[in-house]
């Protein structure tokens with residue numbers, strides 16, 4: 001009696017049992033005769049036989065194949081409608097040694113995801129796209145896709161797709177091949193078993209292109225959707241061969257494998273421990289706990305003209321707060337003009353987590369000019385601090401429920417060597433008055449943000465003078 | 479592997495009637511016409527495909543047209559034992 005050996009069985013790359021919500025743990029969720037099942041089998045077989053199962057990451061789309069991750073025993077990501085090519089790009093770039101396979105339907109790829117696939121192909125991303133074209137939105141019940149054939153009836157083209165109204169069926173394989181980016185694109189068909197055997201070869205060639213590092217590959221499958229087409233599975237298969245193949249010519253659309261070379265190995269990723277150095281953060285030691293036992297919640301508005309250093313002043317406060325172990329936020333807000341427009345920022349320094357970076361009811365206002373004072377003084381909370389660059393508060397702005405300091409800070413700065421140090425003099429004044437932050441985090445933030453030695457030296461003097469000009473308890477009621 | 483009723487044919491197919499969805503694509507793909515649809519229904523309510531029991535040449539075409547990954551296995555007679 002002769003012995004028999006297994007020639008073909010379910011590829012190892014597919015799970016033995018499919019962990020799904022309801023029963024049917026051994027069947028796919030696809031309709032009888034659906035092309036997705038055949039593509040799954042061919043793809044799984046190629047992954048298994050090429051020995052890449054353990055480094056494959058499959059991107060499942062939105063569409064009938066949304067649950068591809070139920071079946072493939074590989075790394076899986078399921079993505080938003082149309083975004084497979086973008087996510088595949090990110091996955092491949094983050095894990096350059098993985099094999100990334102992006103699986104997409106024709107609605108997903110050619111309609112909502114047309115921008116993503118176009119640019120992914122044009123960039124020549126080293127990924128493989130499995131494109132299942134059944135000329136319809138299957139999952140949502142049969143709406144017209146960009147790939148729907150002329151004359152084909154769908155729920156959104158009930159009298160048949162009309163060229164003058166709906167344009168022509170989109171030939172994705174040809175369209176992407178017109179770009180110089182892609183390396184290998186072929187259209188195959190599930191229209192009969194001979195075509196299926198050719199499709200099997202195309203998948204392999206596409207994956208081998210990626211394995212060799214040669215760039216973007218895509219295989220377009222003309223695929224039956226018996227349910228929406230309202231044909232029995234055998235007739236649907238024949239329809240692919242007799243009708244779809246007429247409009248969508250099969251074959252290799254581009255093959256630049258011979259002319260491509262793999263790019264050099266990507267540079268190793270920067271170790272996370274290097275980030276503090278790159279971002280010039282003070283040290284790798286954990287930030288000190290904040291210095292005061294009292295709960296602290298500074299809501300600061302800094303406002304002036306563009307070019308007065310409004311944003312830097314806010315940034316210094318926030319960075320110093322961070323070094324002091326506080327929760328901080330800094331929200332710049334400025335008009336389109338770089339100079340002479342208005343400029344302001346919102347800063348929060350908090351001992352607890354910050355709910356919103358927007359400061360609409362400040363308890364401190366640093367007004368670098370009169371328009372800013374006029375604009376914001378009414379918003380300051382009673383008891384709040386106002387530091388104003390001007391000899392005195394204009395009478396029509398005065399409030400008696402605030403702690404206000406008005407001094408010609410610009411002139412003070414000018415006498416130190418540059419009127420540009422105005423913002424730092426005002427910072428010194430604010431710190432002296434408010435005790436908002438201790439000295440050492442201010443110094444460390446200043447060192448980090450002010451790159452030039454000359455300016456650093458000037459700013460240190462400006463800070464000291466600002467403090468001297470406004471001793472802690474001295475403020476005026478305007 | 480010894481298969482009892484393979485009759486010494488070049489091939490043999492095994493169809494899991496409870497996984498088959500009765501689409502009939504395998505029947506259409508088989509050149510020697512040794513597959514057909516069973517009269518009985520499986521637990522899903524489909525008529526599953528069935529092997530007539532002889533005449534398979536082990537070509538594997540039914541395997542590649544079948545959309546249900548686990549429904550069908552193809553065996554080939556081993557050369558050494560032929």
Ligand SMILES: Cc1ncc(C[n+]2csc(CCOP(=O)(O)OP(=O)(O)O)c2C)c(N)n1
Nearest residue numbers: 062063064081105106107108136137138139
């Ligand atoms: C952002 C967004 N828009 C629309 C939908 C609805 N939707 C789900 S699947 C689908 C089309 C799927 O068609 P296709 O990509 O051809 O997959 P098929 O089901 O035919 O395999 C649409 C429009 C969605 N899920 N998300």
Ligand code: SF4
Nearest residue numbers: 030031034064138225
């Ligand atoms: S609706 Fe069409 S594409 Fe979706 S599972 Fe059914 S046959 Fe397949």
Ligand code: SF4
Nearest residue numbers: 508534535537538540
């Ligand atoms: S392996 Fe070939 S001959 Fe045997 S049942 Fe399948 S299609 Fe028919």
Ligand code: SF4
Nearest residue numbers: 498499501502504544
């Ligand atoms: S092709 Fe597969 S699912 Fe379809 S009838 Fe044959 S065995 Fe069953």
Ligand SMILES: [Mg+2]
Nearest residue numbers: 105106136138
């Ligand atoms: Mg579709």
